[in-house]
Amino acid sequence: MQDSNSLASIPLRPANMAPPAPHYPWPAPYTSAMFLSFDVDAESAWTAKDALNAERLITMSYGGYEARVGTPKLLELLDQLDLKATFFITGWAVDAHPAMAESILKAGHEIGHHGYHHLLPDPGDPFIEYEIEKGFEAIKRRLGVVPTGYRAPSGEFTEELRQSLVRHGITYTSSFRDDVRPYRHVLATGQPGTIEIPVTASYDDWMHGLSARFSPRSIFPKEHVLSMWKDELDEVRDWGAMVTTVLHPQCSGRPMRLRLLRDFLTYAKNCQDVWIATGEQIAAHFQQHEAAEAAQKA
Numbered sequence: 509m510q511d512s513n514s515l516a517s518i519p520l521r522p523a524n525m526a527p528p529a530p531h532y533p534w535p536a537p538y539t540s541a542m543f544l545s546f547d548v549d550a551e552s553a554w555t556a557k558d559a560l561n562a563e564r565l566i567t568m569s570y571g572g573y574e575a576r577v578g579t580p581k582l583l584e585l586l587d588q589l590d591l592k593a594t595f596f597i598t599g600w601a602v603d604a605h606p607a608m609a610e611s612i613l614k615a616g617h618e619i620g621h622h623g624y625h626h627l628l629p630d631p632g633d634p635f636i637e638y639e640i641e642k643g644f645e646a647i648k649r650r651l652g653v654v655p656t657g658y659r660a661p662s663g664e665f666t667e668e669l670r671q672s673l674v675r676h677g678i679t680y681t682s683s684f685r686d687d688v689r690p691y692r693h694v695l696a697t698g699q700p701g702t703i704e705i706p707v708t709a710s711y712d713d714w715m716h717g718l719s720a721r722f723s724p725r726s727i728f729p730k731e732h733v734l735s736m737w738k739d740e741l742d743e744v745r746d747w748g749a750m751v752t753t754v755l756h757p758q759c760s761g762r763p764m765r766l767r768l769l770r771d772f773l774t775y776a777k778n779c780q781d782v783w784i785a786t787g788e789q790i791a792a793h794f795q796q797h798e799a800a801e802a803a804q805k806a
């Protein structure tokens with residue numbers, strides 16, 4: 509229930525104070541881009557909602573599909589298409605499925621930070637710092653990697669999280685829904701934040717292809733989703749902008765969804781004007797242009 513005090517405390521300014529995204533050109537010969545990324549939640553997608561789900565074995569089996577089938581099938585597809593992607597993985601998934609995590613790294617893909625228990629970052633949440641630190645620790649210990657990219661579990665963000673990620677050396681984040689090009693966050697302190705590689709719900713496979721007993725959804729067929737994914741990409745190509753995929757092995761690693769993804773990625777590759785890249789590559793490209801622009805102004 510809203511009360512007049514809480515409504516009066518809503519600041520009279522945009523929630524995101526970052527200036528508009530700069531229109532940096534994409535690396536030649538490309539004129540648009542796709543951030544190809546996956547979120548590997550495994551069973552932590554389900555225990556994040558309720559720790560007691562750990563004992564609900566069918567609920568857990570949705571997430572268990574990732575290590576058993578989904579991730580190997582996706583790695584095989586990316587290898588066939590000669591594409592490199594970013595895998596945002598929870599620390600719990602790394603600890604529970606080290607062989608799966610190692611196979612992603614070994615195939616040459618980027619490992620990103622996705623929390624530890626996949627807990628949704630909420631204002632005042634006592635676990636925000638714990639999730640960041642424990643996620644880093646698990647990835648470092650098991651894979652010897654220090655991730656530079658972060659995607660918020662369940663796609664929520666707070667100012668505390670934004671500042672903490674900068675303190676922890678994160679270069680880029682990929683969670684906000686407010687642009688079609690990368691931009692630089694501005695912290696509440698006025699200091700520069702991470703580079704944001706924004707996302708959109710239309711490329712979140714969970715929305716169109718995953719149905720569970722306690723979160724039932726319609727599952728849409730390939731033609732339906734492919735048409736949406738192509739339209740979004742084609743319009744973005746006209747804009748010279750970018751799209752970001754948010755794909756989960758427990759969804760896109762399913763047979764029908766894999767067929768859909770194969771068709772979509774083959775289409776995107778054949779476009780030839782779309783730079784299909786990892787978050788690390790896109791962030792490095794942004795940094796390079798930002799530095800050149802700053803040098804020019806100096």
Ligand SMILES: [Zn+2]
Nearest residue numbers: 547549661662
């Ligand atoms: Zn996730």
